Amino acid sequence: MAGLIQDTDEHKAIRESVAGIASRYGQQYFLERGRAGEGIEELWKDLGAAGLLGVHLPEAYGGGGGGMAEAVVVVEELAAHGMPMLIWVISPAICGSIVAIHGSEELKQRWLPGIADGSQKMAFGLTEPDAGSNSHNVKTTARKTDTGWVLSGSKYYISAIDQCDALLVVARDGDLSTPEKSTLSLFVVPTDSKGLSYQEIDTSIVSPDKQFTVFLDEVEVGAEALIGQAGNGLRQVFDGLNPERILVGAICGGVGRYAIDKAVAYAKERKVWSTAIGAHQGIAHPLAESHIAVELSRLATALSAQQFDAGEPAGEAANIAKFSASEAALKALDQAIQTHGGNGLSHEYGLSELWFVTRLMRTAPVSREMVLNFVAQTSLGLPRSY
Structure with missing residues (x-):
């Protein structure tokens, strides 16, 4: 197409x-x-x-x-x-x-x-049960020892750690932080480290990549586990979060394409009263509108990647790409399911099982509300709301 x-x-x-x-x-x-x-x-x-x-x-x-x-x-x-x-x-x-x-x-x-x-x-350990979208409020703590570091705390909704050889942990640096301000440091922690354990979270998402709560109970790592300079973690995290937003835009652009392709093929073949259902504007127009939204989101994603690769500030573009693509993909998937009627819920057609992983993209890795906060404050210069 x-x-x-x-x-x-x-x-x-x-x-x-x-x-x-x-x-x-x-x-x-x-x-x-x-x-x-x-x-x-x-x-x-x-x-x-x-x-x-x-x-x-x-x-x-x-x-x-x-x-x-x-x-x-x-x-x-x-x-x-x-x-x-x-x-x-x-x-x-x-x-x-x-x-x-x-x-x-x-x-x-x-x-x-x-x-x-x-x-x-390698899995990525940022999110915590109580920190939510506030990365500054990370409670998992790293303390320096004579031989390296000791990490203690927990992480929440950590994807696919059961498949991974290591966890990149975002931790509050216990030596550099103050009660008024948390300073972050990043560490690569092998998943077979003593004191590291995890428990699967039961979700509705159908995916080989499951979600987990991760526990770090006095996990000892060597000095070589530290990424870059201690206390520089917040800047390091953001060098990973923009790629994350850009590629969530890419996932959603692909899901949108998949959903529309499936719906168009079905609308051409499925006949009711001797007429292909795709000939009816009630079917055709919503699919055309979904296609427009998906294509615009793909352009936003491509632009955000281009800015990131050029070393330009890509925060606004990455957030807009993630927002527009997740909204467009969910709408396209819903319309594809509707086009298929009851068959849209059949496993045979491969649509309904994409619903929850696509719905997740409106919430993760950053919620649509936090994207709107970012755009309102950074792009539009409105007063901070939090």
Whole structure:
């Protein structure tokens, strides 16, 4: 189906490579693994072997040397085949980007090649039960010792840690923080560390990437676990959060494409009283409107990636991309389900099971309300509301 995005030759090749691998597995593979609580390791390894997990990471560490623009193509195309991969956003994008930008040479050598080829994964530990959207209110604490650091606290709604070799932990630096102001430091903590445990959160999301509460009970790590400079964590976090927002925009753009493609195909084939239902404006107009919204969100996502790759401030564009894409995808998915009638709720058609993971994108990684706060205050210059 024609769209507004015009791929470069390189992006077209990446998109075709992703499509080829995704088509070999099919959406039912992804959904069946999600329903059964099983992983997608075969697919993940194939993507890694094709260089599609590290397209944005430095070539010196096994990556493709590209940027967020290339990552957007990969993540969107996977979602356009019915495979919205949260772990791609978390491990290669958030964690990979933070380690690549701020990590020591030792951390880069230790983790980036494995993240790029798919042999290793890293979870991201920011969210906490009581901190919510307020990253400044992180309670998980890191204290310096003679040999490294000790971390204590808990993290909430941590995606796919059961698949991961390490957790990138955002912690309150107990030595540098004051009662008035929390100072953050970041650490790479192996998931087999003594004192680290996790418990699955029972959700309605059908995905191979499950959600967990993570407990850190006096977890000891060496000095090499620190990312960059102690106390510089807030800036480091934001170097991961903009890629996260951009790639959530990409996931939603792909889901929107998938939903509309399914609905259009059904509307052309399904006949009632000898007429294809797509001939009726009650079906055609909502799908056309959904297509317009999805395409506009894809343009916003592409622009945000372009700004990020150019080293320009990308916060506004990344937030707008995430907001517009999540709204458009949810509307497109709902309209696709409606177009299918009762079949929209059948597992055979692969639409209804995408609902909750798509609905999640309106809330995570940043809620639509916090995006609106950001735009109101930063873009429009209105007084702070919190």
